[in-house]
Amino acid sequence: MPNNPEITVGQLSSRSGVAVSALHFYESKGLIRSRRTAGNQRRFSRDTLRRIAFIRVSQRVGIPLRAIQEALSALPDERTPTREDWARLSAMWQHELDDRIRQLERLRHGLTECIACGCLSLDRCALANPDDVAAASGPGSRLMVAPRRECAPDCGPE
Amino acid sequence: MPNNPEITVGQLSSRSGVAVSALHFYESKGLIRSRRTAGNQRRFSRDTLRRIAFIRVSQRVGIPLRAIQEALSALPDERTPTREDWARLSAMWQHELDDRIRQLERLRHGLTECIACGCLSLDRCALANPDDVAAASGPGSRLMVAPRRECAPDCGPE
DNA sequence: CCCTGACCTCAACTTAGATTGAGGTTATCG
DNA sequence: CGATAACCTCAATCTAAGTTGAGGTCAGGG
Numbered sequence: 233m234p235n236n237p238e239i240t241v242g243q244l245s246s247r248s249g250v251a252v253s254a255l256h257f258y259e260s261k262g263l264i265r266s267r268r269t270a271g272n273q274r275r276f277s278r279d280t281l282r283r284i285a286f287i288r289v290s291q292r293v294g295i296p297l298r299a300i301q302e303a304l305s306a307l308p309d310e311r312t313p314t315r316e317d318w319a320r321l322s323a324m325w326q327h328e329l330d331d332r333i334r335q336l337e338r339l340r341h342g343l344t345e346c347i348a349c350g351c352l353s354l355d356r357c358a359l360a361n362p363d364d365v366a367a368a369s370g371p372g373s374r375l376m377v378a379p380r381r382e383c384a385p386d387c388g389p390e
Numbered sequence: 391m392p393n394n395p396e397i398t399v400g401q402l403s404s405r406s407g408v409a410v411s412a413l414h415f416y417e418s419k420g421l422i423r424s425r426r427t428a429g430n431q432r433r434f435s436r437d438t439l440r441r442i443a444f445i446r447v448s449q450r451v452g453i454p455l456r457a458i459q460e461a462l463s464a465l466p467d468e469r470t471p472t473r474e475d476w477a478r479l480s481a482m483w484q485h486e487l488d489d490r491i492r493q494l495e496r497l498r499h500g501l502t503e504c505i506a507c508g509c510l511s512l513d514r515c516a517l518a519n520p521d522d523v524a525a526a527s528g529p530g531s532r533l534m535v536a537p538r539r540e541c542a543p544d545c546g547p548e
Numbered sequence: 549c550c551c552t553g554a555c556c557t558c559a560a561c562t563t564a565g566a567t568t569g570a571g572g573t574t575a576t577c578g
Numbered sequence: 579c580g581a582t583a584a585c586c587t588c589a590a591t592c593t594a595a596g597t598t599g600a601g602g603t604c605a606g607g608g
Binding site: 289292293326329330332333336337340343346 | 491495
């Protein structure tokens with residue numbers, strides 16, 4: 233089985249569960265690469281499967297394709313990536329993931345308080361005016377959360 | 391100040407931090423409502439601010455506008471919503487939020503293991519083949535995660 | 549040899565959540 | 579009264595992440 237080193241787009245699709253059209257799309261975005269046969273058909277090397285696994289995992293973390301592409305471009309260009317190469321890449325997302333979990337937990341905490349007071353006041357509630365929505369959505373992402381203020385007595389409905 | 395009960399779209403925008411165009415958009419989607427003046431300008435009641443706070447918080451949780459609209463439609467139609475009304479609504483998202491946190495934590499756990507083994511194999515890694523991506527994105531959301539299999543010795547690069 | 553299924557390209561369409569612009573009206577300040 | 583800022587509608591555009599379809603080619607089996 234390690235004898236036929238290349239696979240077709242259809243095989244790649246059925247093995248990865250990703251539609252052929254999506255694979256074309258990924259290739260057009262530079263996330264995967266292929267060689268062409270004499271008849272202009274794509275042939276993928278086996279480690280493309282691993283690339284796709286990485287892409288799917290990354291998408292689950294919430295990373296946009298654009299950023300995944302940039303991460304993948306850190307892989308060695310002609311040598312087949314080693315286990316360490318992949319581990320290094322995966323570690324990158326772990327920070328992202330930690331951040332996102334922390335954000336959601338802050339949000340959950342805030343929501344609990346705000347349910348208690350029923351407030352949801354734009355001025356006072358940490359939940360409004362987030363400033364950390366854009367995490368992992370672009371280069372200059374801002375990660376701060378405004379310091380919480382107390383829910384004031386008048387922050388319920390008038 | 392509680393004397394002028396209505397605000398313009400510009401005031402709503404600057405107080406909420408949401409662009410006027412977005413407010414128009416929200417109104418077109420039925421998330422907020424307005425009265426019109428003789429000159430066809432929008433006038434919003436004050437509790438629209440709270441609606442917008444709710445919308446923003448919900449978006450942070452990852453709820454699509456469509457679902458936010460449905461939730462908001464549970465608010466009383468002519469009476470100003472009470473603190474309890476809002477609390478009831480907010481509580482709905484808490485379950486969503488818990489789910490999402492749990493998912494991300496599972497993902498993080500899996501990622502840690504996969505970093506250790508460097509695998510990311512489509513066949514063996516729980517991280518590929520998720521089946522729980524679509525949580526909170528549509529009515530029949532599937533929440534299962536495939537039972538984990540061990541990372542096998544050959545799941546590193548060949 | 550020819551049929552069929554897998555493959556090719558390219559353009560158009562999809563959904564979500566808006567933003568931008570054109571062209572025109574209203575409200576307010578001095 | 580006039581300038582200007584804020585408002586109005588409606589259509590077009592944008593990004594992300596693809597899917598769908600038209601029209602045409604390639605490869606392998608019977």
